[in-house]
Amino acid sequence: QQPVQSPQAVILREGEDAVINCSSSKALYSVHWYRQKHGEAPVFLMILLKGGEQKGHEKISASFNEKKQQSSLYLTASQLSYSGTYFCGTELQGGSEKLVFGKGTKLTVNP
Amino acid sequence: KAGVTQTPRYLIKTRGQQVTLSCSPISGHRSVSWYQQTPGQGLQFLFEYFSETQRNKGNFPGRFSGRQFSNSRSEMNVSTLELGDSALYLCASSLRSYGYTFGSGTRLTVV
Numbered sequence: 001q002q003p004v005q006s007p008q009a010v011i012l013r014e015g016e017d018a019v020i021n022c023s024s025s026k027a028l029y030s031v032h033w034y035r036q037k038h039g040e041a042p043v044f045l046m047i048l049l050k051g052g053e054q055k056g057h058e059k060i061s062a063s064f065n066e067k068k069q070q071s072s073l074y075l076t077a078s079q080l081s082y083s084g085t086y087f088c089g090t091e092l093q094g095g096s097e098k099l100v101f102g103k104g105t106k107l108t109v110n111p
Numbered sequence: 112k113a114g115v116t117q118t119p120r121y122l123i124k125t126r127g128q129q130v131t132l133s134c135s136p137i138s139g140h141r142s143v144s145w146y147q148q149t150p151g152q153g154l155q156f157l158f159e160y161f162s163e164t165q166r167n168k169g170n171f172p173g174r175f176s177g178r179q180f181s182n183s184r185s186e187m188n189v190s191t192l193e194l195g196d197s198a199l200y201l202c203a204s205s206l207r208s209y210g211y212t213f214g215s216g217t218r219l220t221v222v
Contacts, residue, residue, distance in 0.1 A: 030208065034211075042213050043213075044210030044212065045210075047208065047209065049208060087153070089211075096166045097142050097159055097166065097207060098159055098167035099144065099159075099211060100156050101153060101154040103152075103153040104154075
């Protein structure tokens with residue numbers, strides 16, 4: 001049930017854009033996105049419920065393609081503070097609150 | 112409002128011993144989930160409790176157990192510790208369709 005994230009790692013310069021993908025082989029109820037900085041706990045970014053609505057604000061947004069069971073996280077005009085590991089978590093349709101995480105995408109933003 | 116509190120922050124145990132970790136969720140959150148985080152495996156789902164009932168369980172051996180009390184506080188127990196149990200153990204509390212809030216974790220080292 002573990003979702004598959006890609007790429008595994010990304011290196012950017014400040015101001016560049018990045019896209020992180022998350023896909024599942026099963027029908028999803030929701031997709032979550034979290035960022036974890038080294039030595040800290042994961043921090044919630046956003047949740048997408050089935051319906052394909054794009055969420056987010058400012059320079060971090062996400063979409064959920066219900067037909068493909070795929071979600072993408074968009075980081076626009078990246079800042080140094082965006083560095084960290086991004087995890088997507090998925091809940092299956094018909095299930096209760098069991099959030100399973102992908103293996104993460106390490107994002108490094110350099111000056 | 113207070114966040115998720117995990118105690119203790121650090122533990123060193125010897126192989127064969129058992130350990131109990133504690134998690135106090137955000138007030139009003141009845142769902143508490145536990146994760147094991149290691150560098151190679153990412154965030155692995157252990158179990159999820161809601162109103163004192165275990166609703167979901169991950170693929171961990173029976174040495175890993177947990178419970179939730181009437182005030183939503185949760186504990187997890189690992190018996191007969193093995194070297195491979197060394198990890199960061201994170202708990203998170205949530206309201207359905209909202210994001211998870213993680214505690215700072217308990218770093219367990221088994222020697």
